[in-house]
Amino acid sequence: MKIVLTPDWFLGFDVLIEIFSFIVLAIFSILSLRNYKLNKNKKSFLYMGIGFGLIAIAQLATIFTKTVLYYDFNLVQQVGQAIITSNFVSSVDIFYHIGFFFFRFLTLAGLYMIYRLHSKRTYLGESLLFGYFILLSALLSAEMYYFFYLTCLGILLLIMRNYYTIYKENHFLNTKILLMAFGILALSQLFFISPNGTMQATANVIELISYTVLLFLAIKLRKHGKKKKSDGDNIRYVGGNSAKRRKH
Amino acid sequence: MEIISDMLVAILQKGGSIKPTHLMYKANLSHNQMKGYLEELEKKNLIAKNDEKKDTKEKVSIKITPNGRTFLFKYSEMKEFEKTFGL
Numbered sequence: 558m559k560i561v562l563t564p565d566w567f568l569g570f571d572v573l574i575e576i577f578s579f580i581v582l583a584i585f586s587i588l589s590l591r592n593y594k595l596n597k598n599k600k601s602f603l604y605m606g607i608g609f610g611l612i613a614i615a616q617l618a619t620i621f622t623k624t625v626l627y628y629d630f631n632l633v634q635q636v637g638q639a640i641i642t643s644n645f646v647s648s649v650d651i652f653y654h655i656g657f658f659f660f661r662f663l664t665l666a667g668l669y670m671i672y673r674l675h676s677k678r679t680y681l682g683e684s685l686l687f688g689y690f691i692l693l694s695a696l697l698s699a700e701m702y703y704f705f706y707l708t709c710l711g712i713l714l715l716i717m718r719n720y721y722t723i724y725k726e727n728h729f730l731n732t733k734i735l736l737m738a739f740g741i742l743a744l745s746q747l748f749f750i751s752p753n754g755t756m757q758a759t760a761n762v763i764e765l766i767s768y769t770v771l772l773f774l775a776i777k778l779r780k781h782g783k784k785k786k787s788d789g790d791n792i793r794y795v796g797g798n799s800a801k802r803r804k805h
Numbered sequence: 806m807e808i809i810s811d812m813l814v815a816i817l818q819k820g821g822s823i824k825p826t827h828l829m830y831k832a833n834l835s836h837n838q839m840k841g842y843l844e845e846l847e848k849k850n851l852i853a854k855n856d857e858k859k860d861t862k863e864k865v866s867i868k869i870t871p872n873g874r875t876f877l878f879k880y881s882e883m884k885e886f887e888k889t890f891g892l
Contacts, residue, residue, distance in 0.1 A: 592883040596806060601892040602883075675891065723891030731889035774889070781885040 561626065562702065564754030567761065568627055574765045575620050581768045582613035584775045601674050608674070611667030615660045622656025654699055661705045662695035668712040675719040706749040713743040734774045741767035808832065808842060810880050813851065816869045817877070822855065823867055843867070851876055 563571045589606035593599065669687055673679060691708070698705035717739050724732040741763060748760030815831035816823045823831070829839045846852045851873035855866040886892075 588882075588886060591879070592886055595879055595883055599887075599892065602886075605890065605892070720891070727888065727891065729888055731885070732891065735889060778882060778885050778889065781882060 561623065562752055562754065562757045563761070564758055567754070567758040570758075571761050572620055572623050572627070574761050574768075575616050575623070577765065578768045579613050579616035579620065581772045581775065582609050582616060585771065586610035586613055588775065588778065604670055604674055608667045608670030611663045611670065613667075615663035615667065618656055618663065619660040622653055622660070625656075626653055658695055658699065661698050662692065665691040665695060665705070665708060665712065668709065668716065672712055672716045672719065675723075702752075703750045706746045710743055710746040710750075713739055713746060717743060731774060731777065734770060734777070738767050738770040738774065741770060806880070808834070808838075809846065809851070810877060812839075812842060812846065813869055813873050813877050816852065816867060816873075821869050825865060825867060828867060846873070 561568075586606050586609035589602050589609060593602035593606060596602065666688075669691060673684070694704055694708040698708075717736060720732060720736040720739060724736055745760045745763035745767060748756050748763060751757070812828060812832045812834075815828055818831070819827065825839070825843070829836060832839065834842065843852070847854065849872070850870055853868050853870050855868055
């Protein structure tokens with residue numbers, strides 16, 4: 558069975574795209590956790606930070622596994638040797654399977670956390686059930702690779718539904734950009750479902766576009782508040798005028 | 806947190822320094838409320854009282870510190886993040 562479906566001519570580029578994705582995801586995770594540090598009453602910042610963080614770690618797992626797989630480092634020989642001599646399995650494949658399993662499991666767990674952020678109530682039983690299905694999906698995808706992308710697509714569509722509802726309420730450009738980024742990411746999952754090499758490469762490029770949009774959003778968020786007023790003072794535009802709304 | 810940011814914004818809007826009575830009006834706070842918040846902000850080094858004209862009570866002014874400006878930047882970024890993600 559083929560472990561990686563990426564066409565030969567695209568090998569290496571996919572790792573570069575994953576490194577870029579990791580950086581963008583880590584930026585969002587750090588931004589969320591920094592916001593949580595500022596306002597510890599708002600747990601949703603923490604969960605969002607963990608969600609993005611999990612997907613970032615998932616990217617790291619696949620970067621590491623693919624790098625070893627593509628460039629045949631000494632490490633893989635040592636790991637392979639260790640596995641063979643311990644009679645655990647007769648193949649080094651397990652190393653890749655573990656690496657990709659972590660990629661799949663952490664990606665699904667992270668996406669689920671981002672999706673759950675907007676749920677009014679979280680039931681433990683429901684979360685455990687979802688956790689079980691995520692684990693099952695990550696395990697089954699070792700044999701049926703498309704199962705993982707289908708699950709990702711499903712959760713991404715649910716996330717998009719959440720952000721669409723939010724956008725309908727706030728008509729905020731940033732939310733629209735976010736919705737667009739998740740939409741492009743969902744589209745890439747559709748392409749990943751196909752075993753065709755060219756489709757896999759296309760999916761990677763679409764994924765790159767979605768993470769570029771997310772990076773643009775992160776820069777936009779960072780730049781906010783640095784707007785200069787006409788008097789040159791570096792005043793920050795903080796929400797609406799809450800002082801006028803306040804009652805004693 | 807919102808009140809703190811309102812107070813700091815009010816100081817910035819006045820060019821970085823404001824009289825306590827103006828701040829009370831701008832931030833829409835009662836005298837006692839403002840007293841409490843000012844103490845907290847001073848303790849956190851977000852504002853500083855102008856000591857130069859200490860003896861003339863009316864001329865006491867409140868200045869925003871570099872820490873206060875950094876706090877406002879972070880707060881503004883947080884609000885933008887919150888609005889974007891609908892948190």
